[in-house]
Amino acid sequence: MTQSTENSTEQEALKAEPFAFKPYENDHQSLQIGELTFENQTDKVIAYGDIEITKNQQGLSQALKLKQLFDMIVAELQSAEQAGDFTQDSNKQGLRESEDSFSKEVDNPFS
Template sequence: MIEPFANNHQSMQIGELVIENQTDKIIIYGDIDLQLNMLGHEQAQQLHELTSKILQAFDKNPDYSKNVPESKGKSDLPDESIDNPFL
């Protein structure tokens, strides 16, 4: 199990779901089929433990709301209007 936000080199996998640890974010991608069997129960338990640890990390760092990332949609746009070339 990873320690959320602790380092930039941990990762884990649950089914085909990949969880990568970073000091400023947790990256989750892939998919998982939770079937109603023992493996599904085990995977659901791992997801529950992981999300609980992530939430505990937020609770331990109340300053997380001050770390609002800059919008990617506006970061590279000029501050001036331009004519639409398709009109």
């Protein structure tokens, strides 16, 4: 498949089903791709579930939807960064620079 054929296939798939889901815009939208669910909130997008991206038309469609969604999320995050509109971290899930600052040794209550 040539690059122009791949691009036209991707563009057709994206034109066919535009998302009503707008990342970080409200607290009531959700989107499901396969068994993978995305829940919208004004300060985060929550993803849970799983997805099998098969090597067929359905897999291509799902992969293009995921790409479109993540492109939208990245664009919104970049826009917020440029505007200085990042929200404060509301939970500490994810990577931590130093585990030492979040843990301390305590006596064993069962000994």
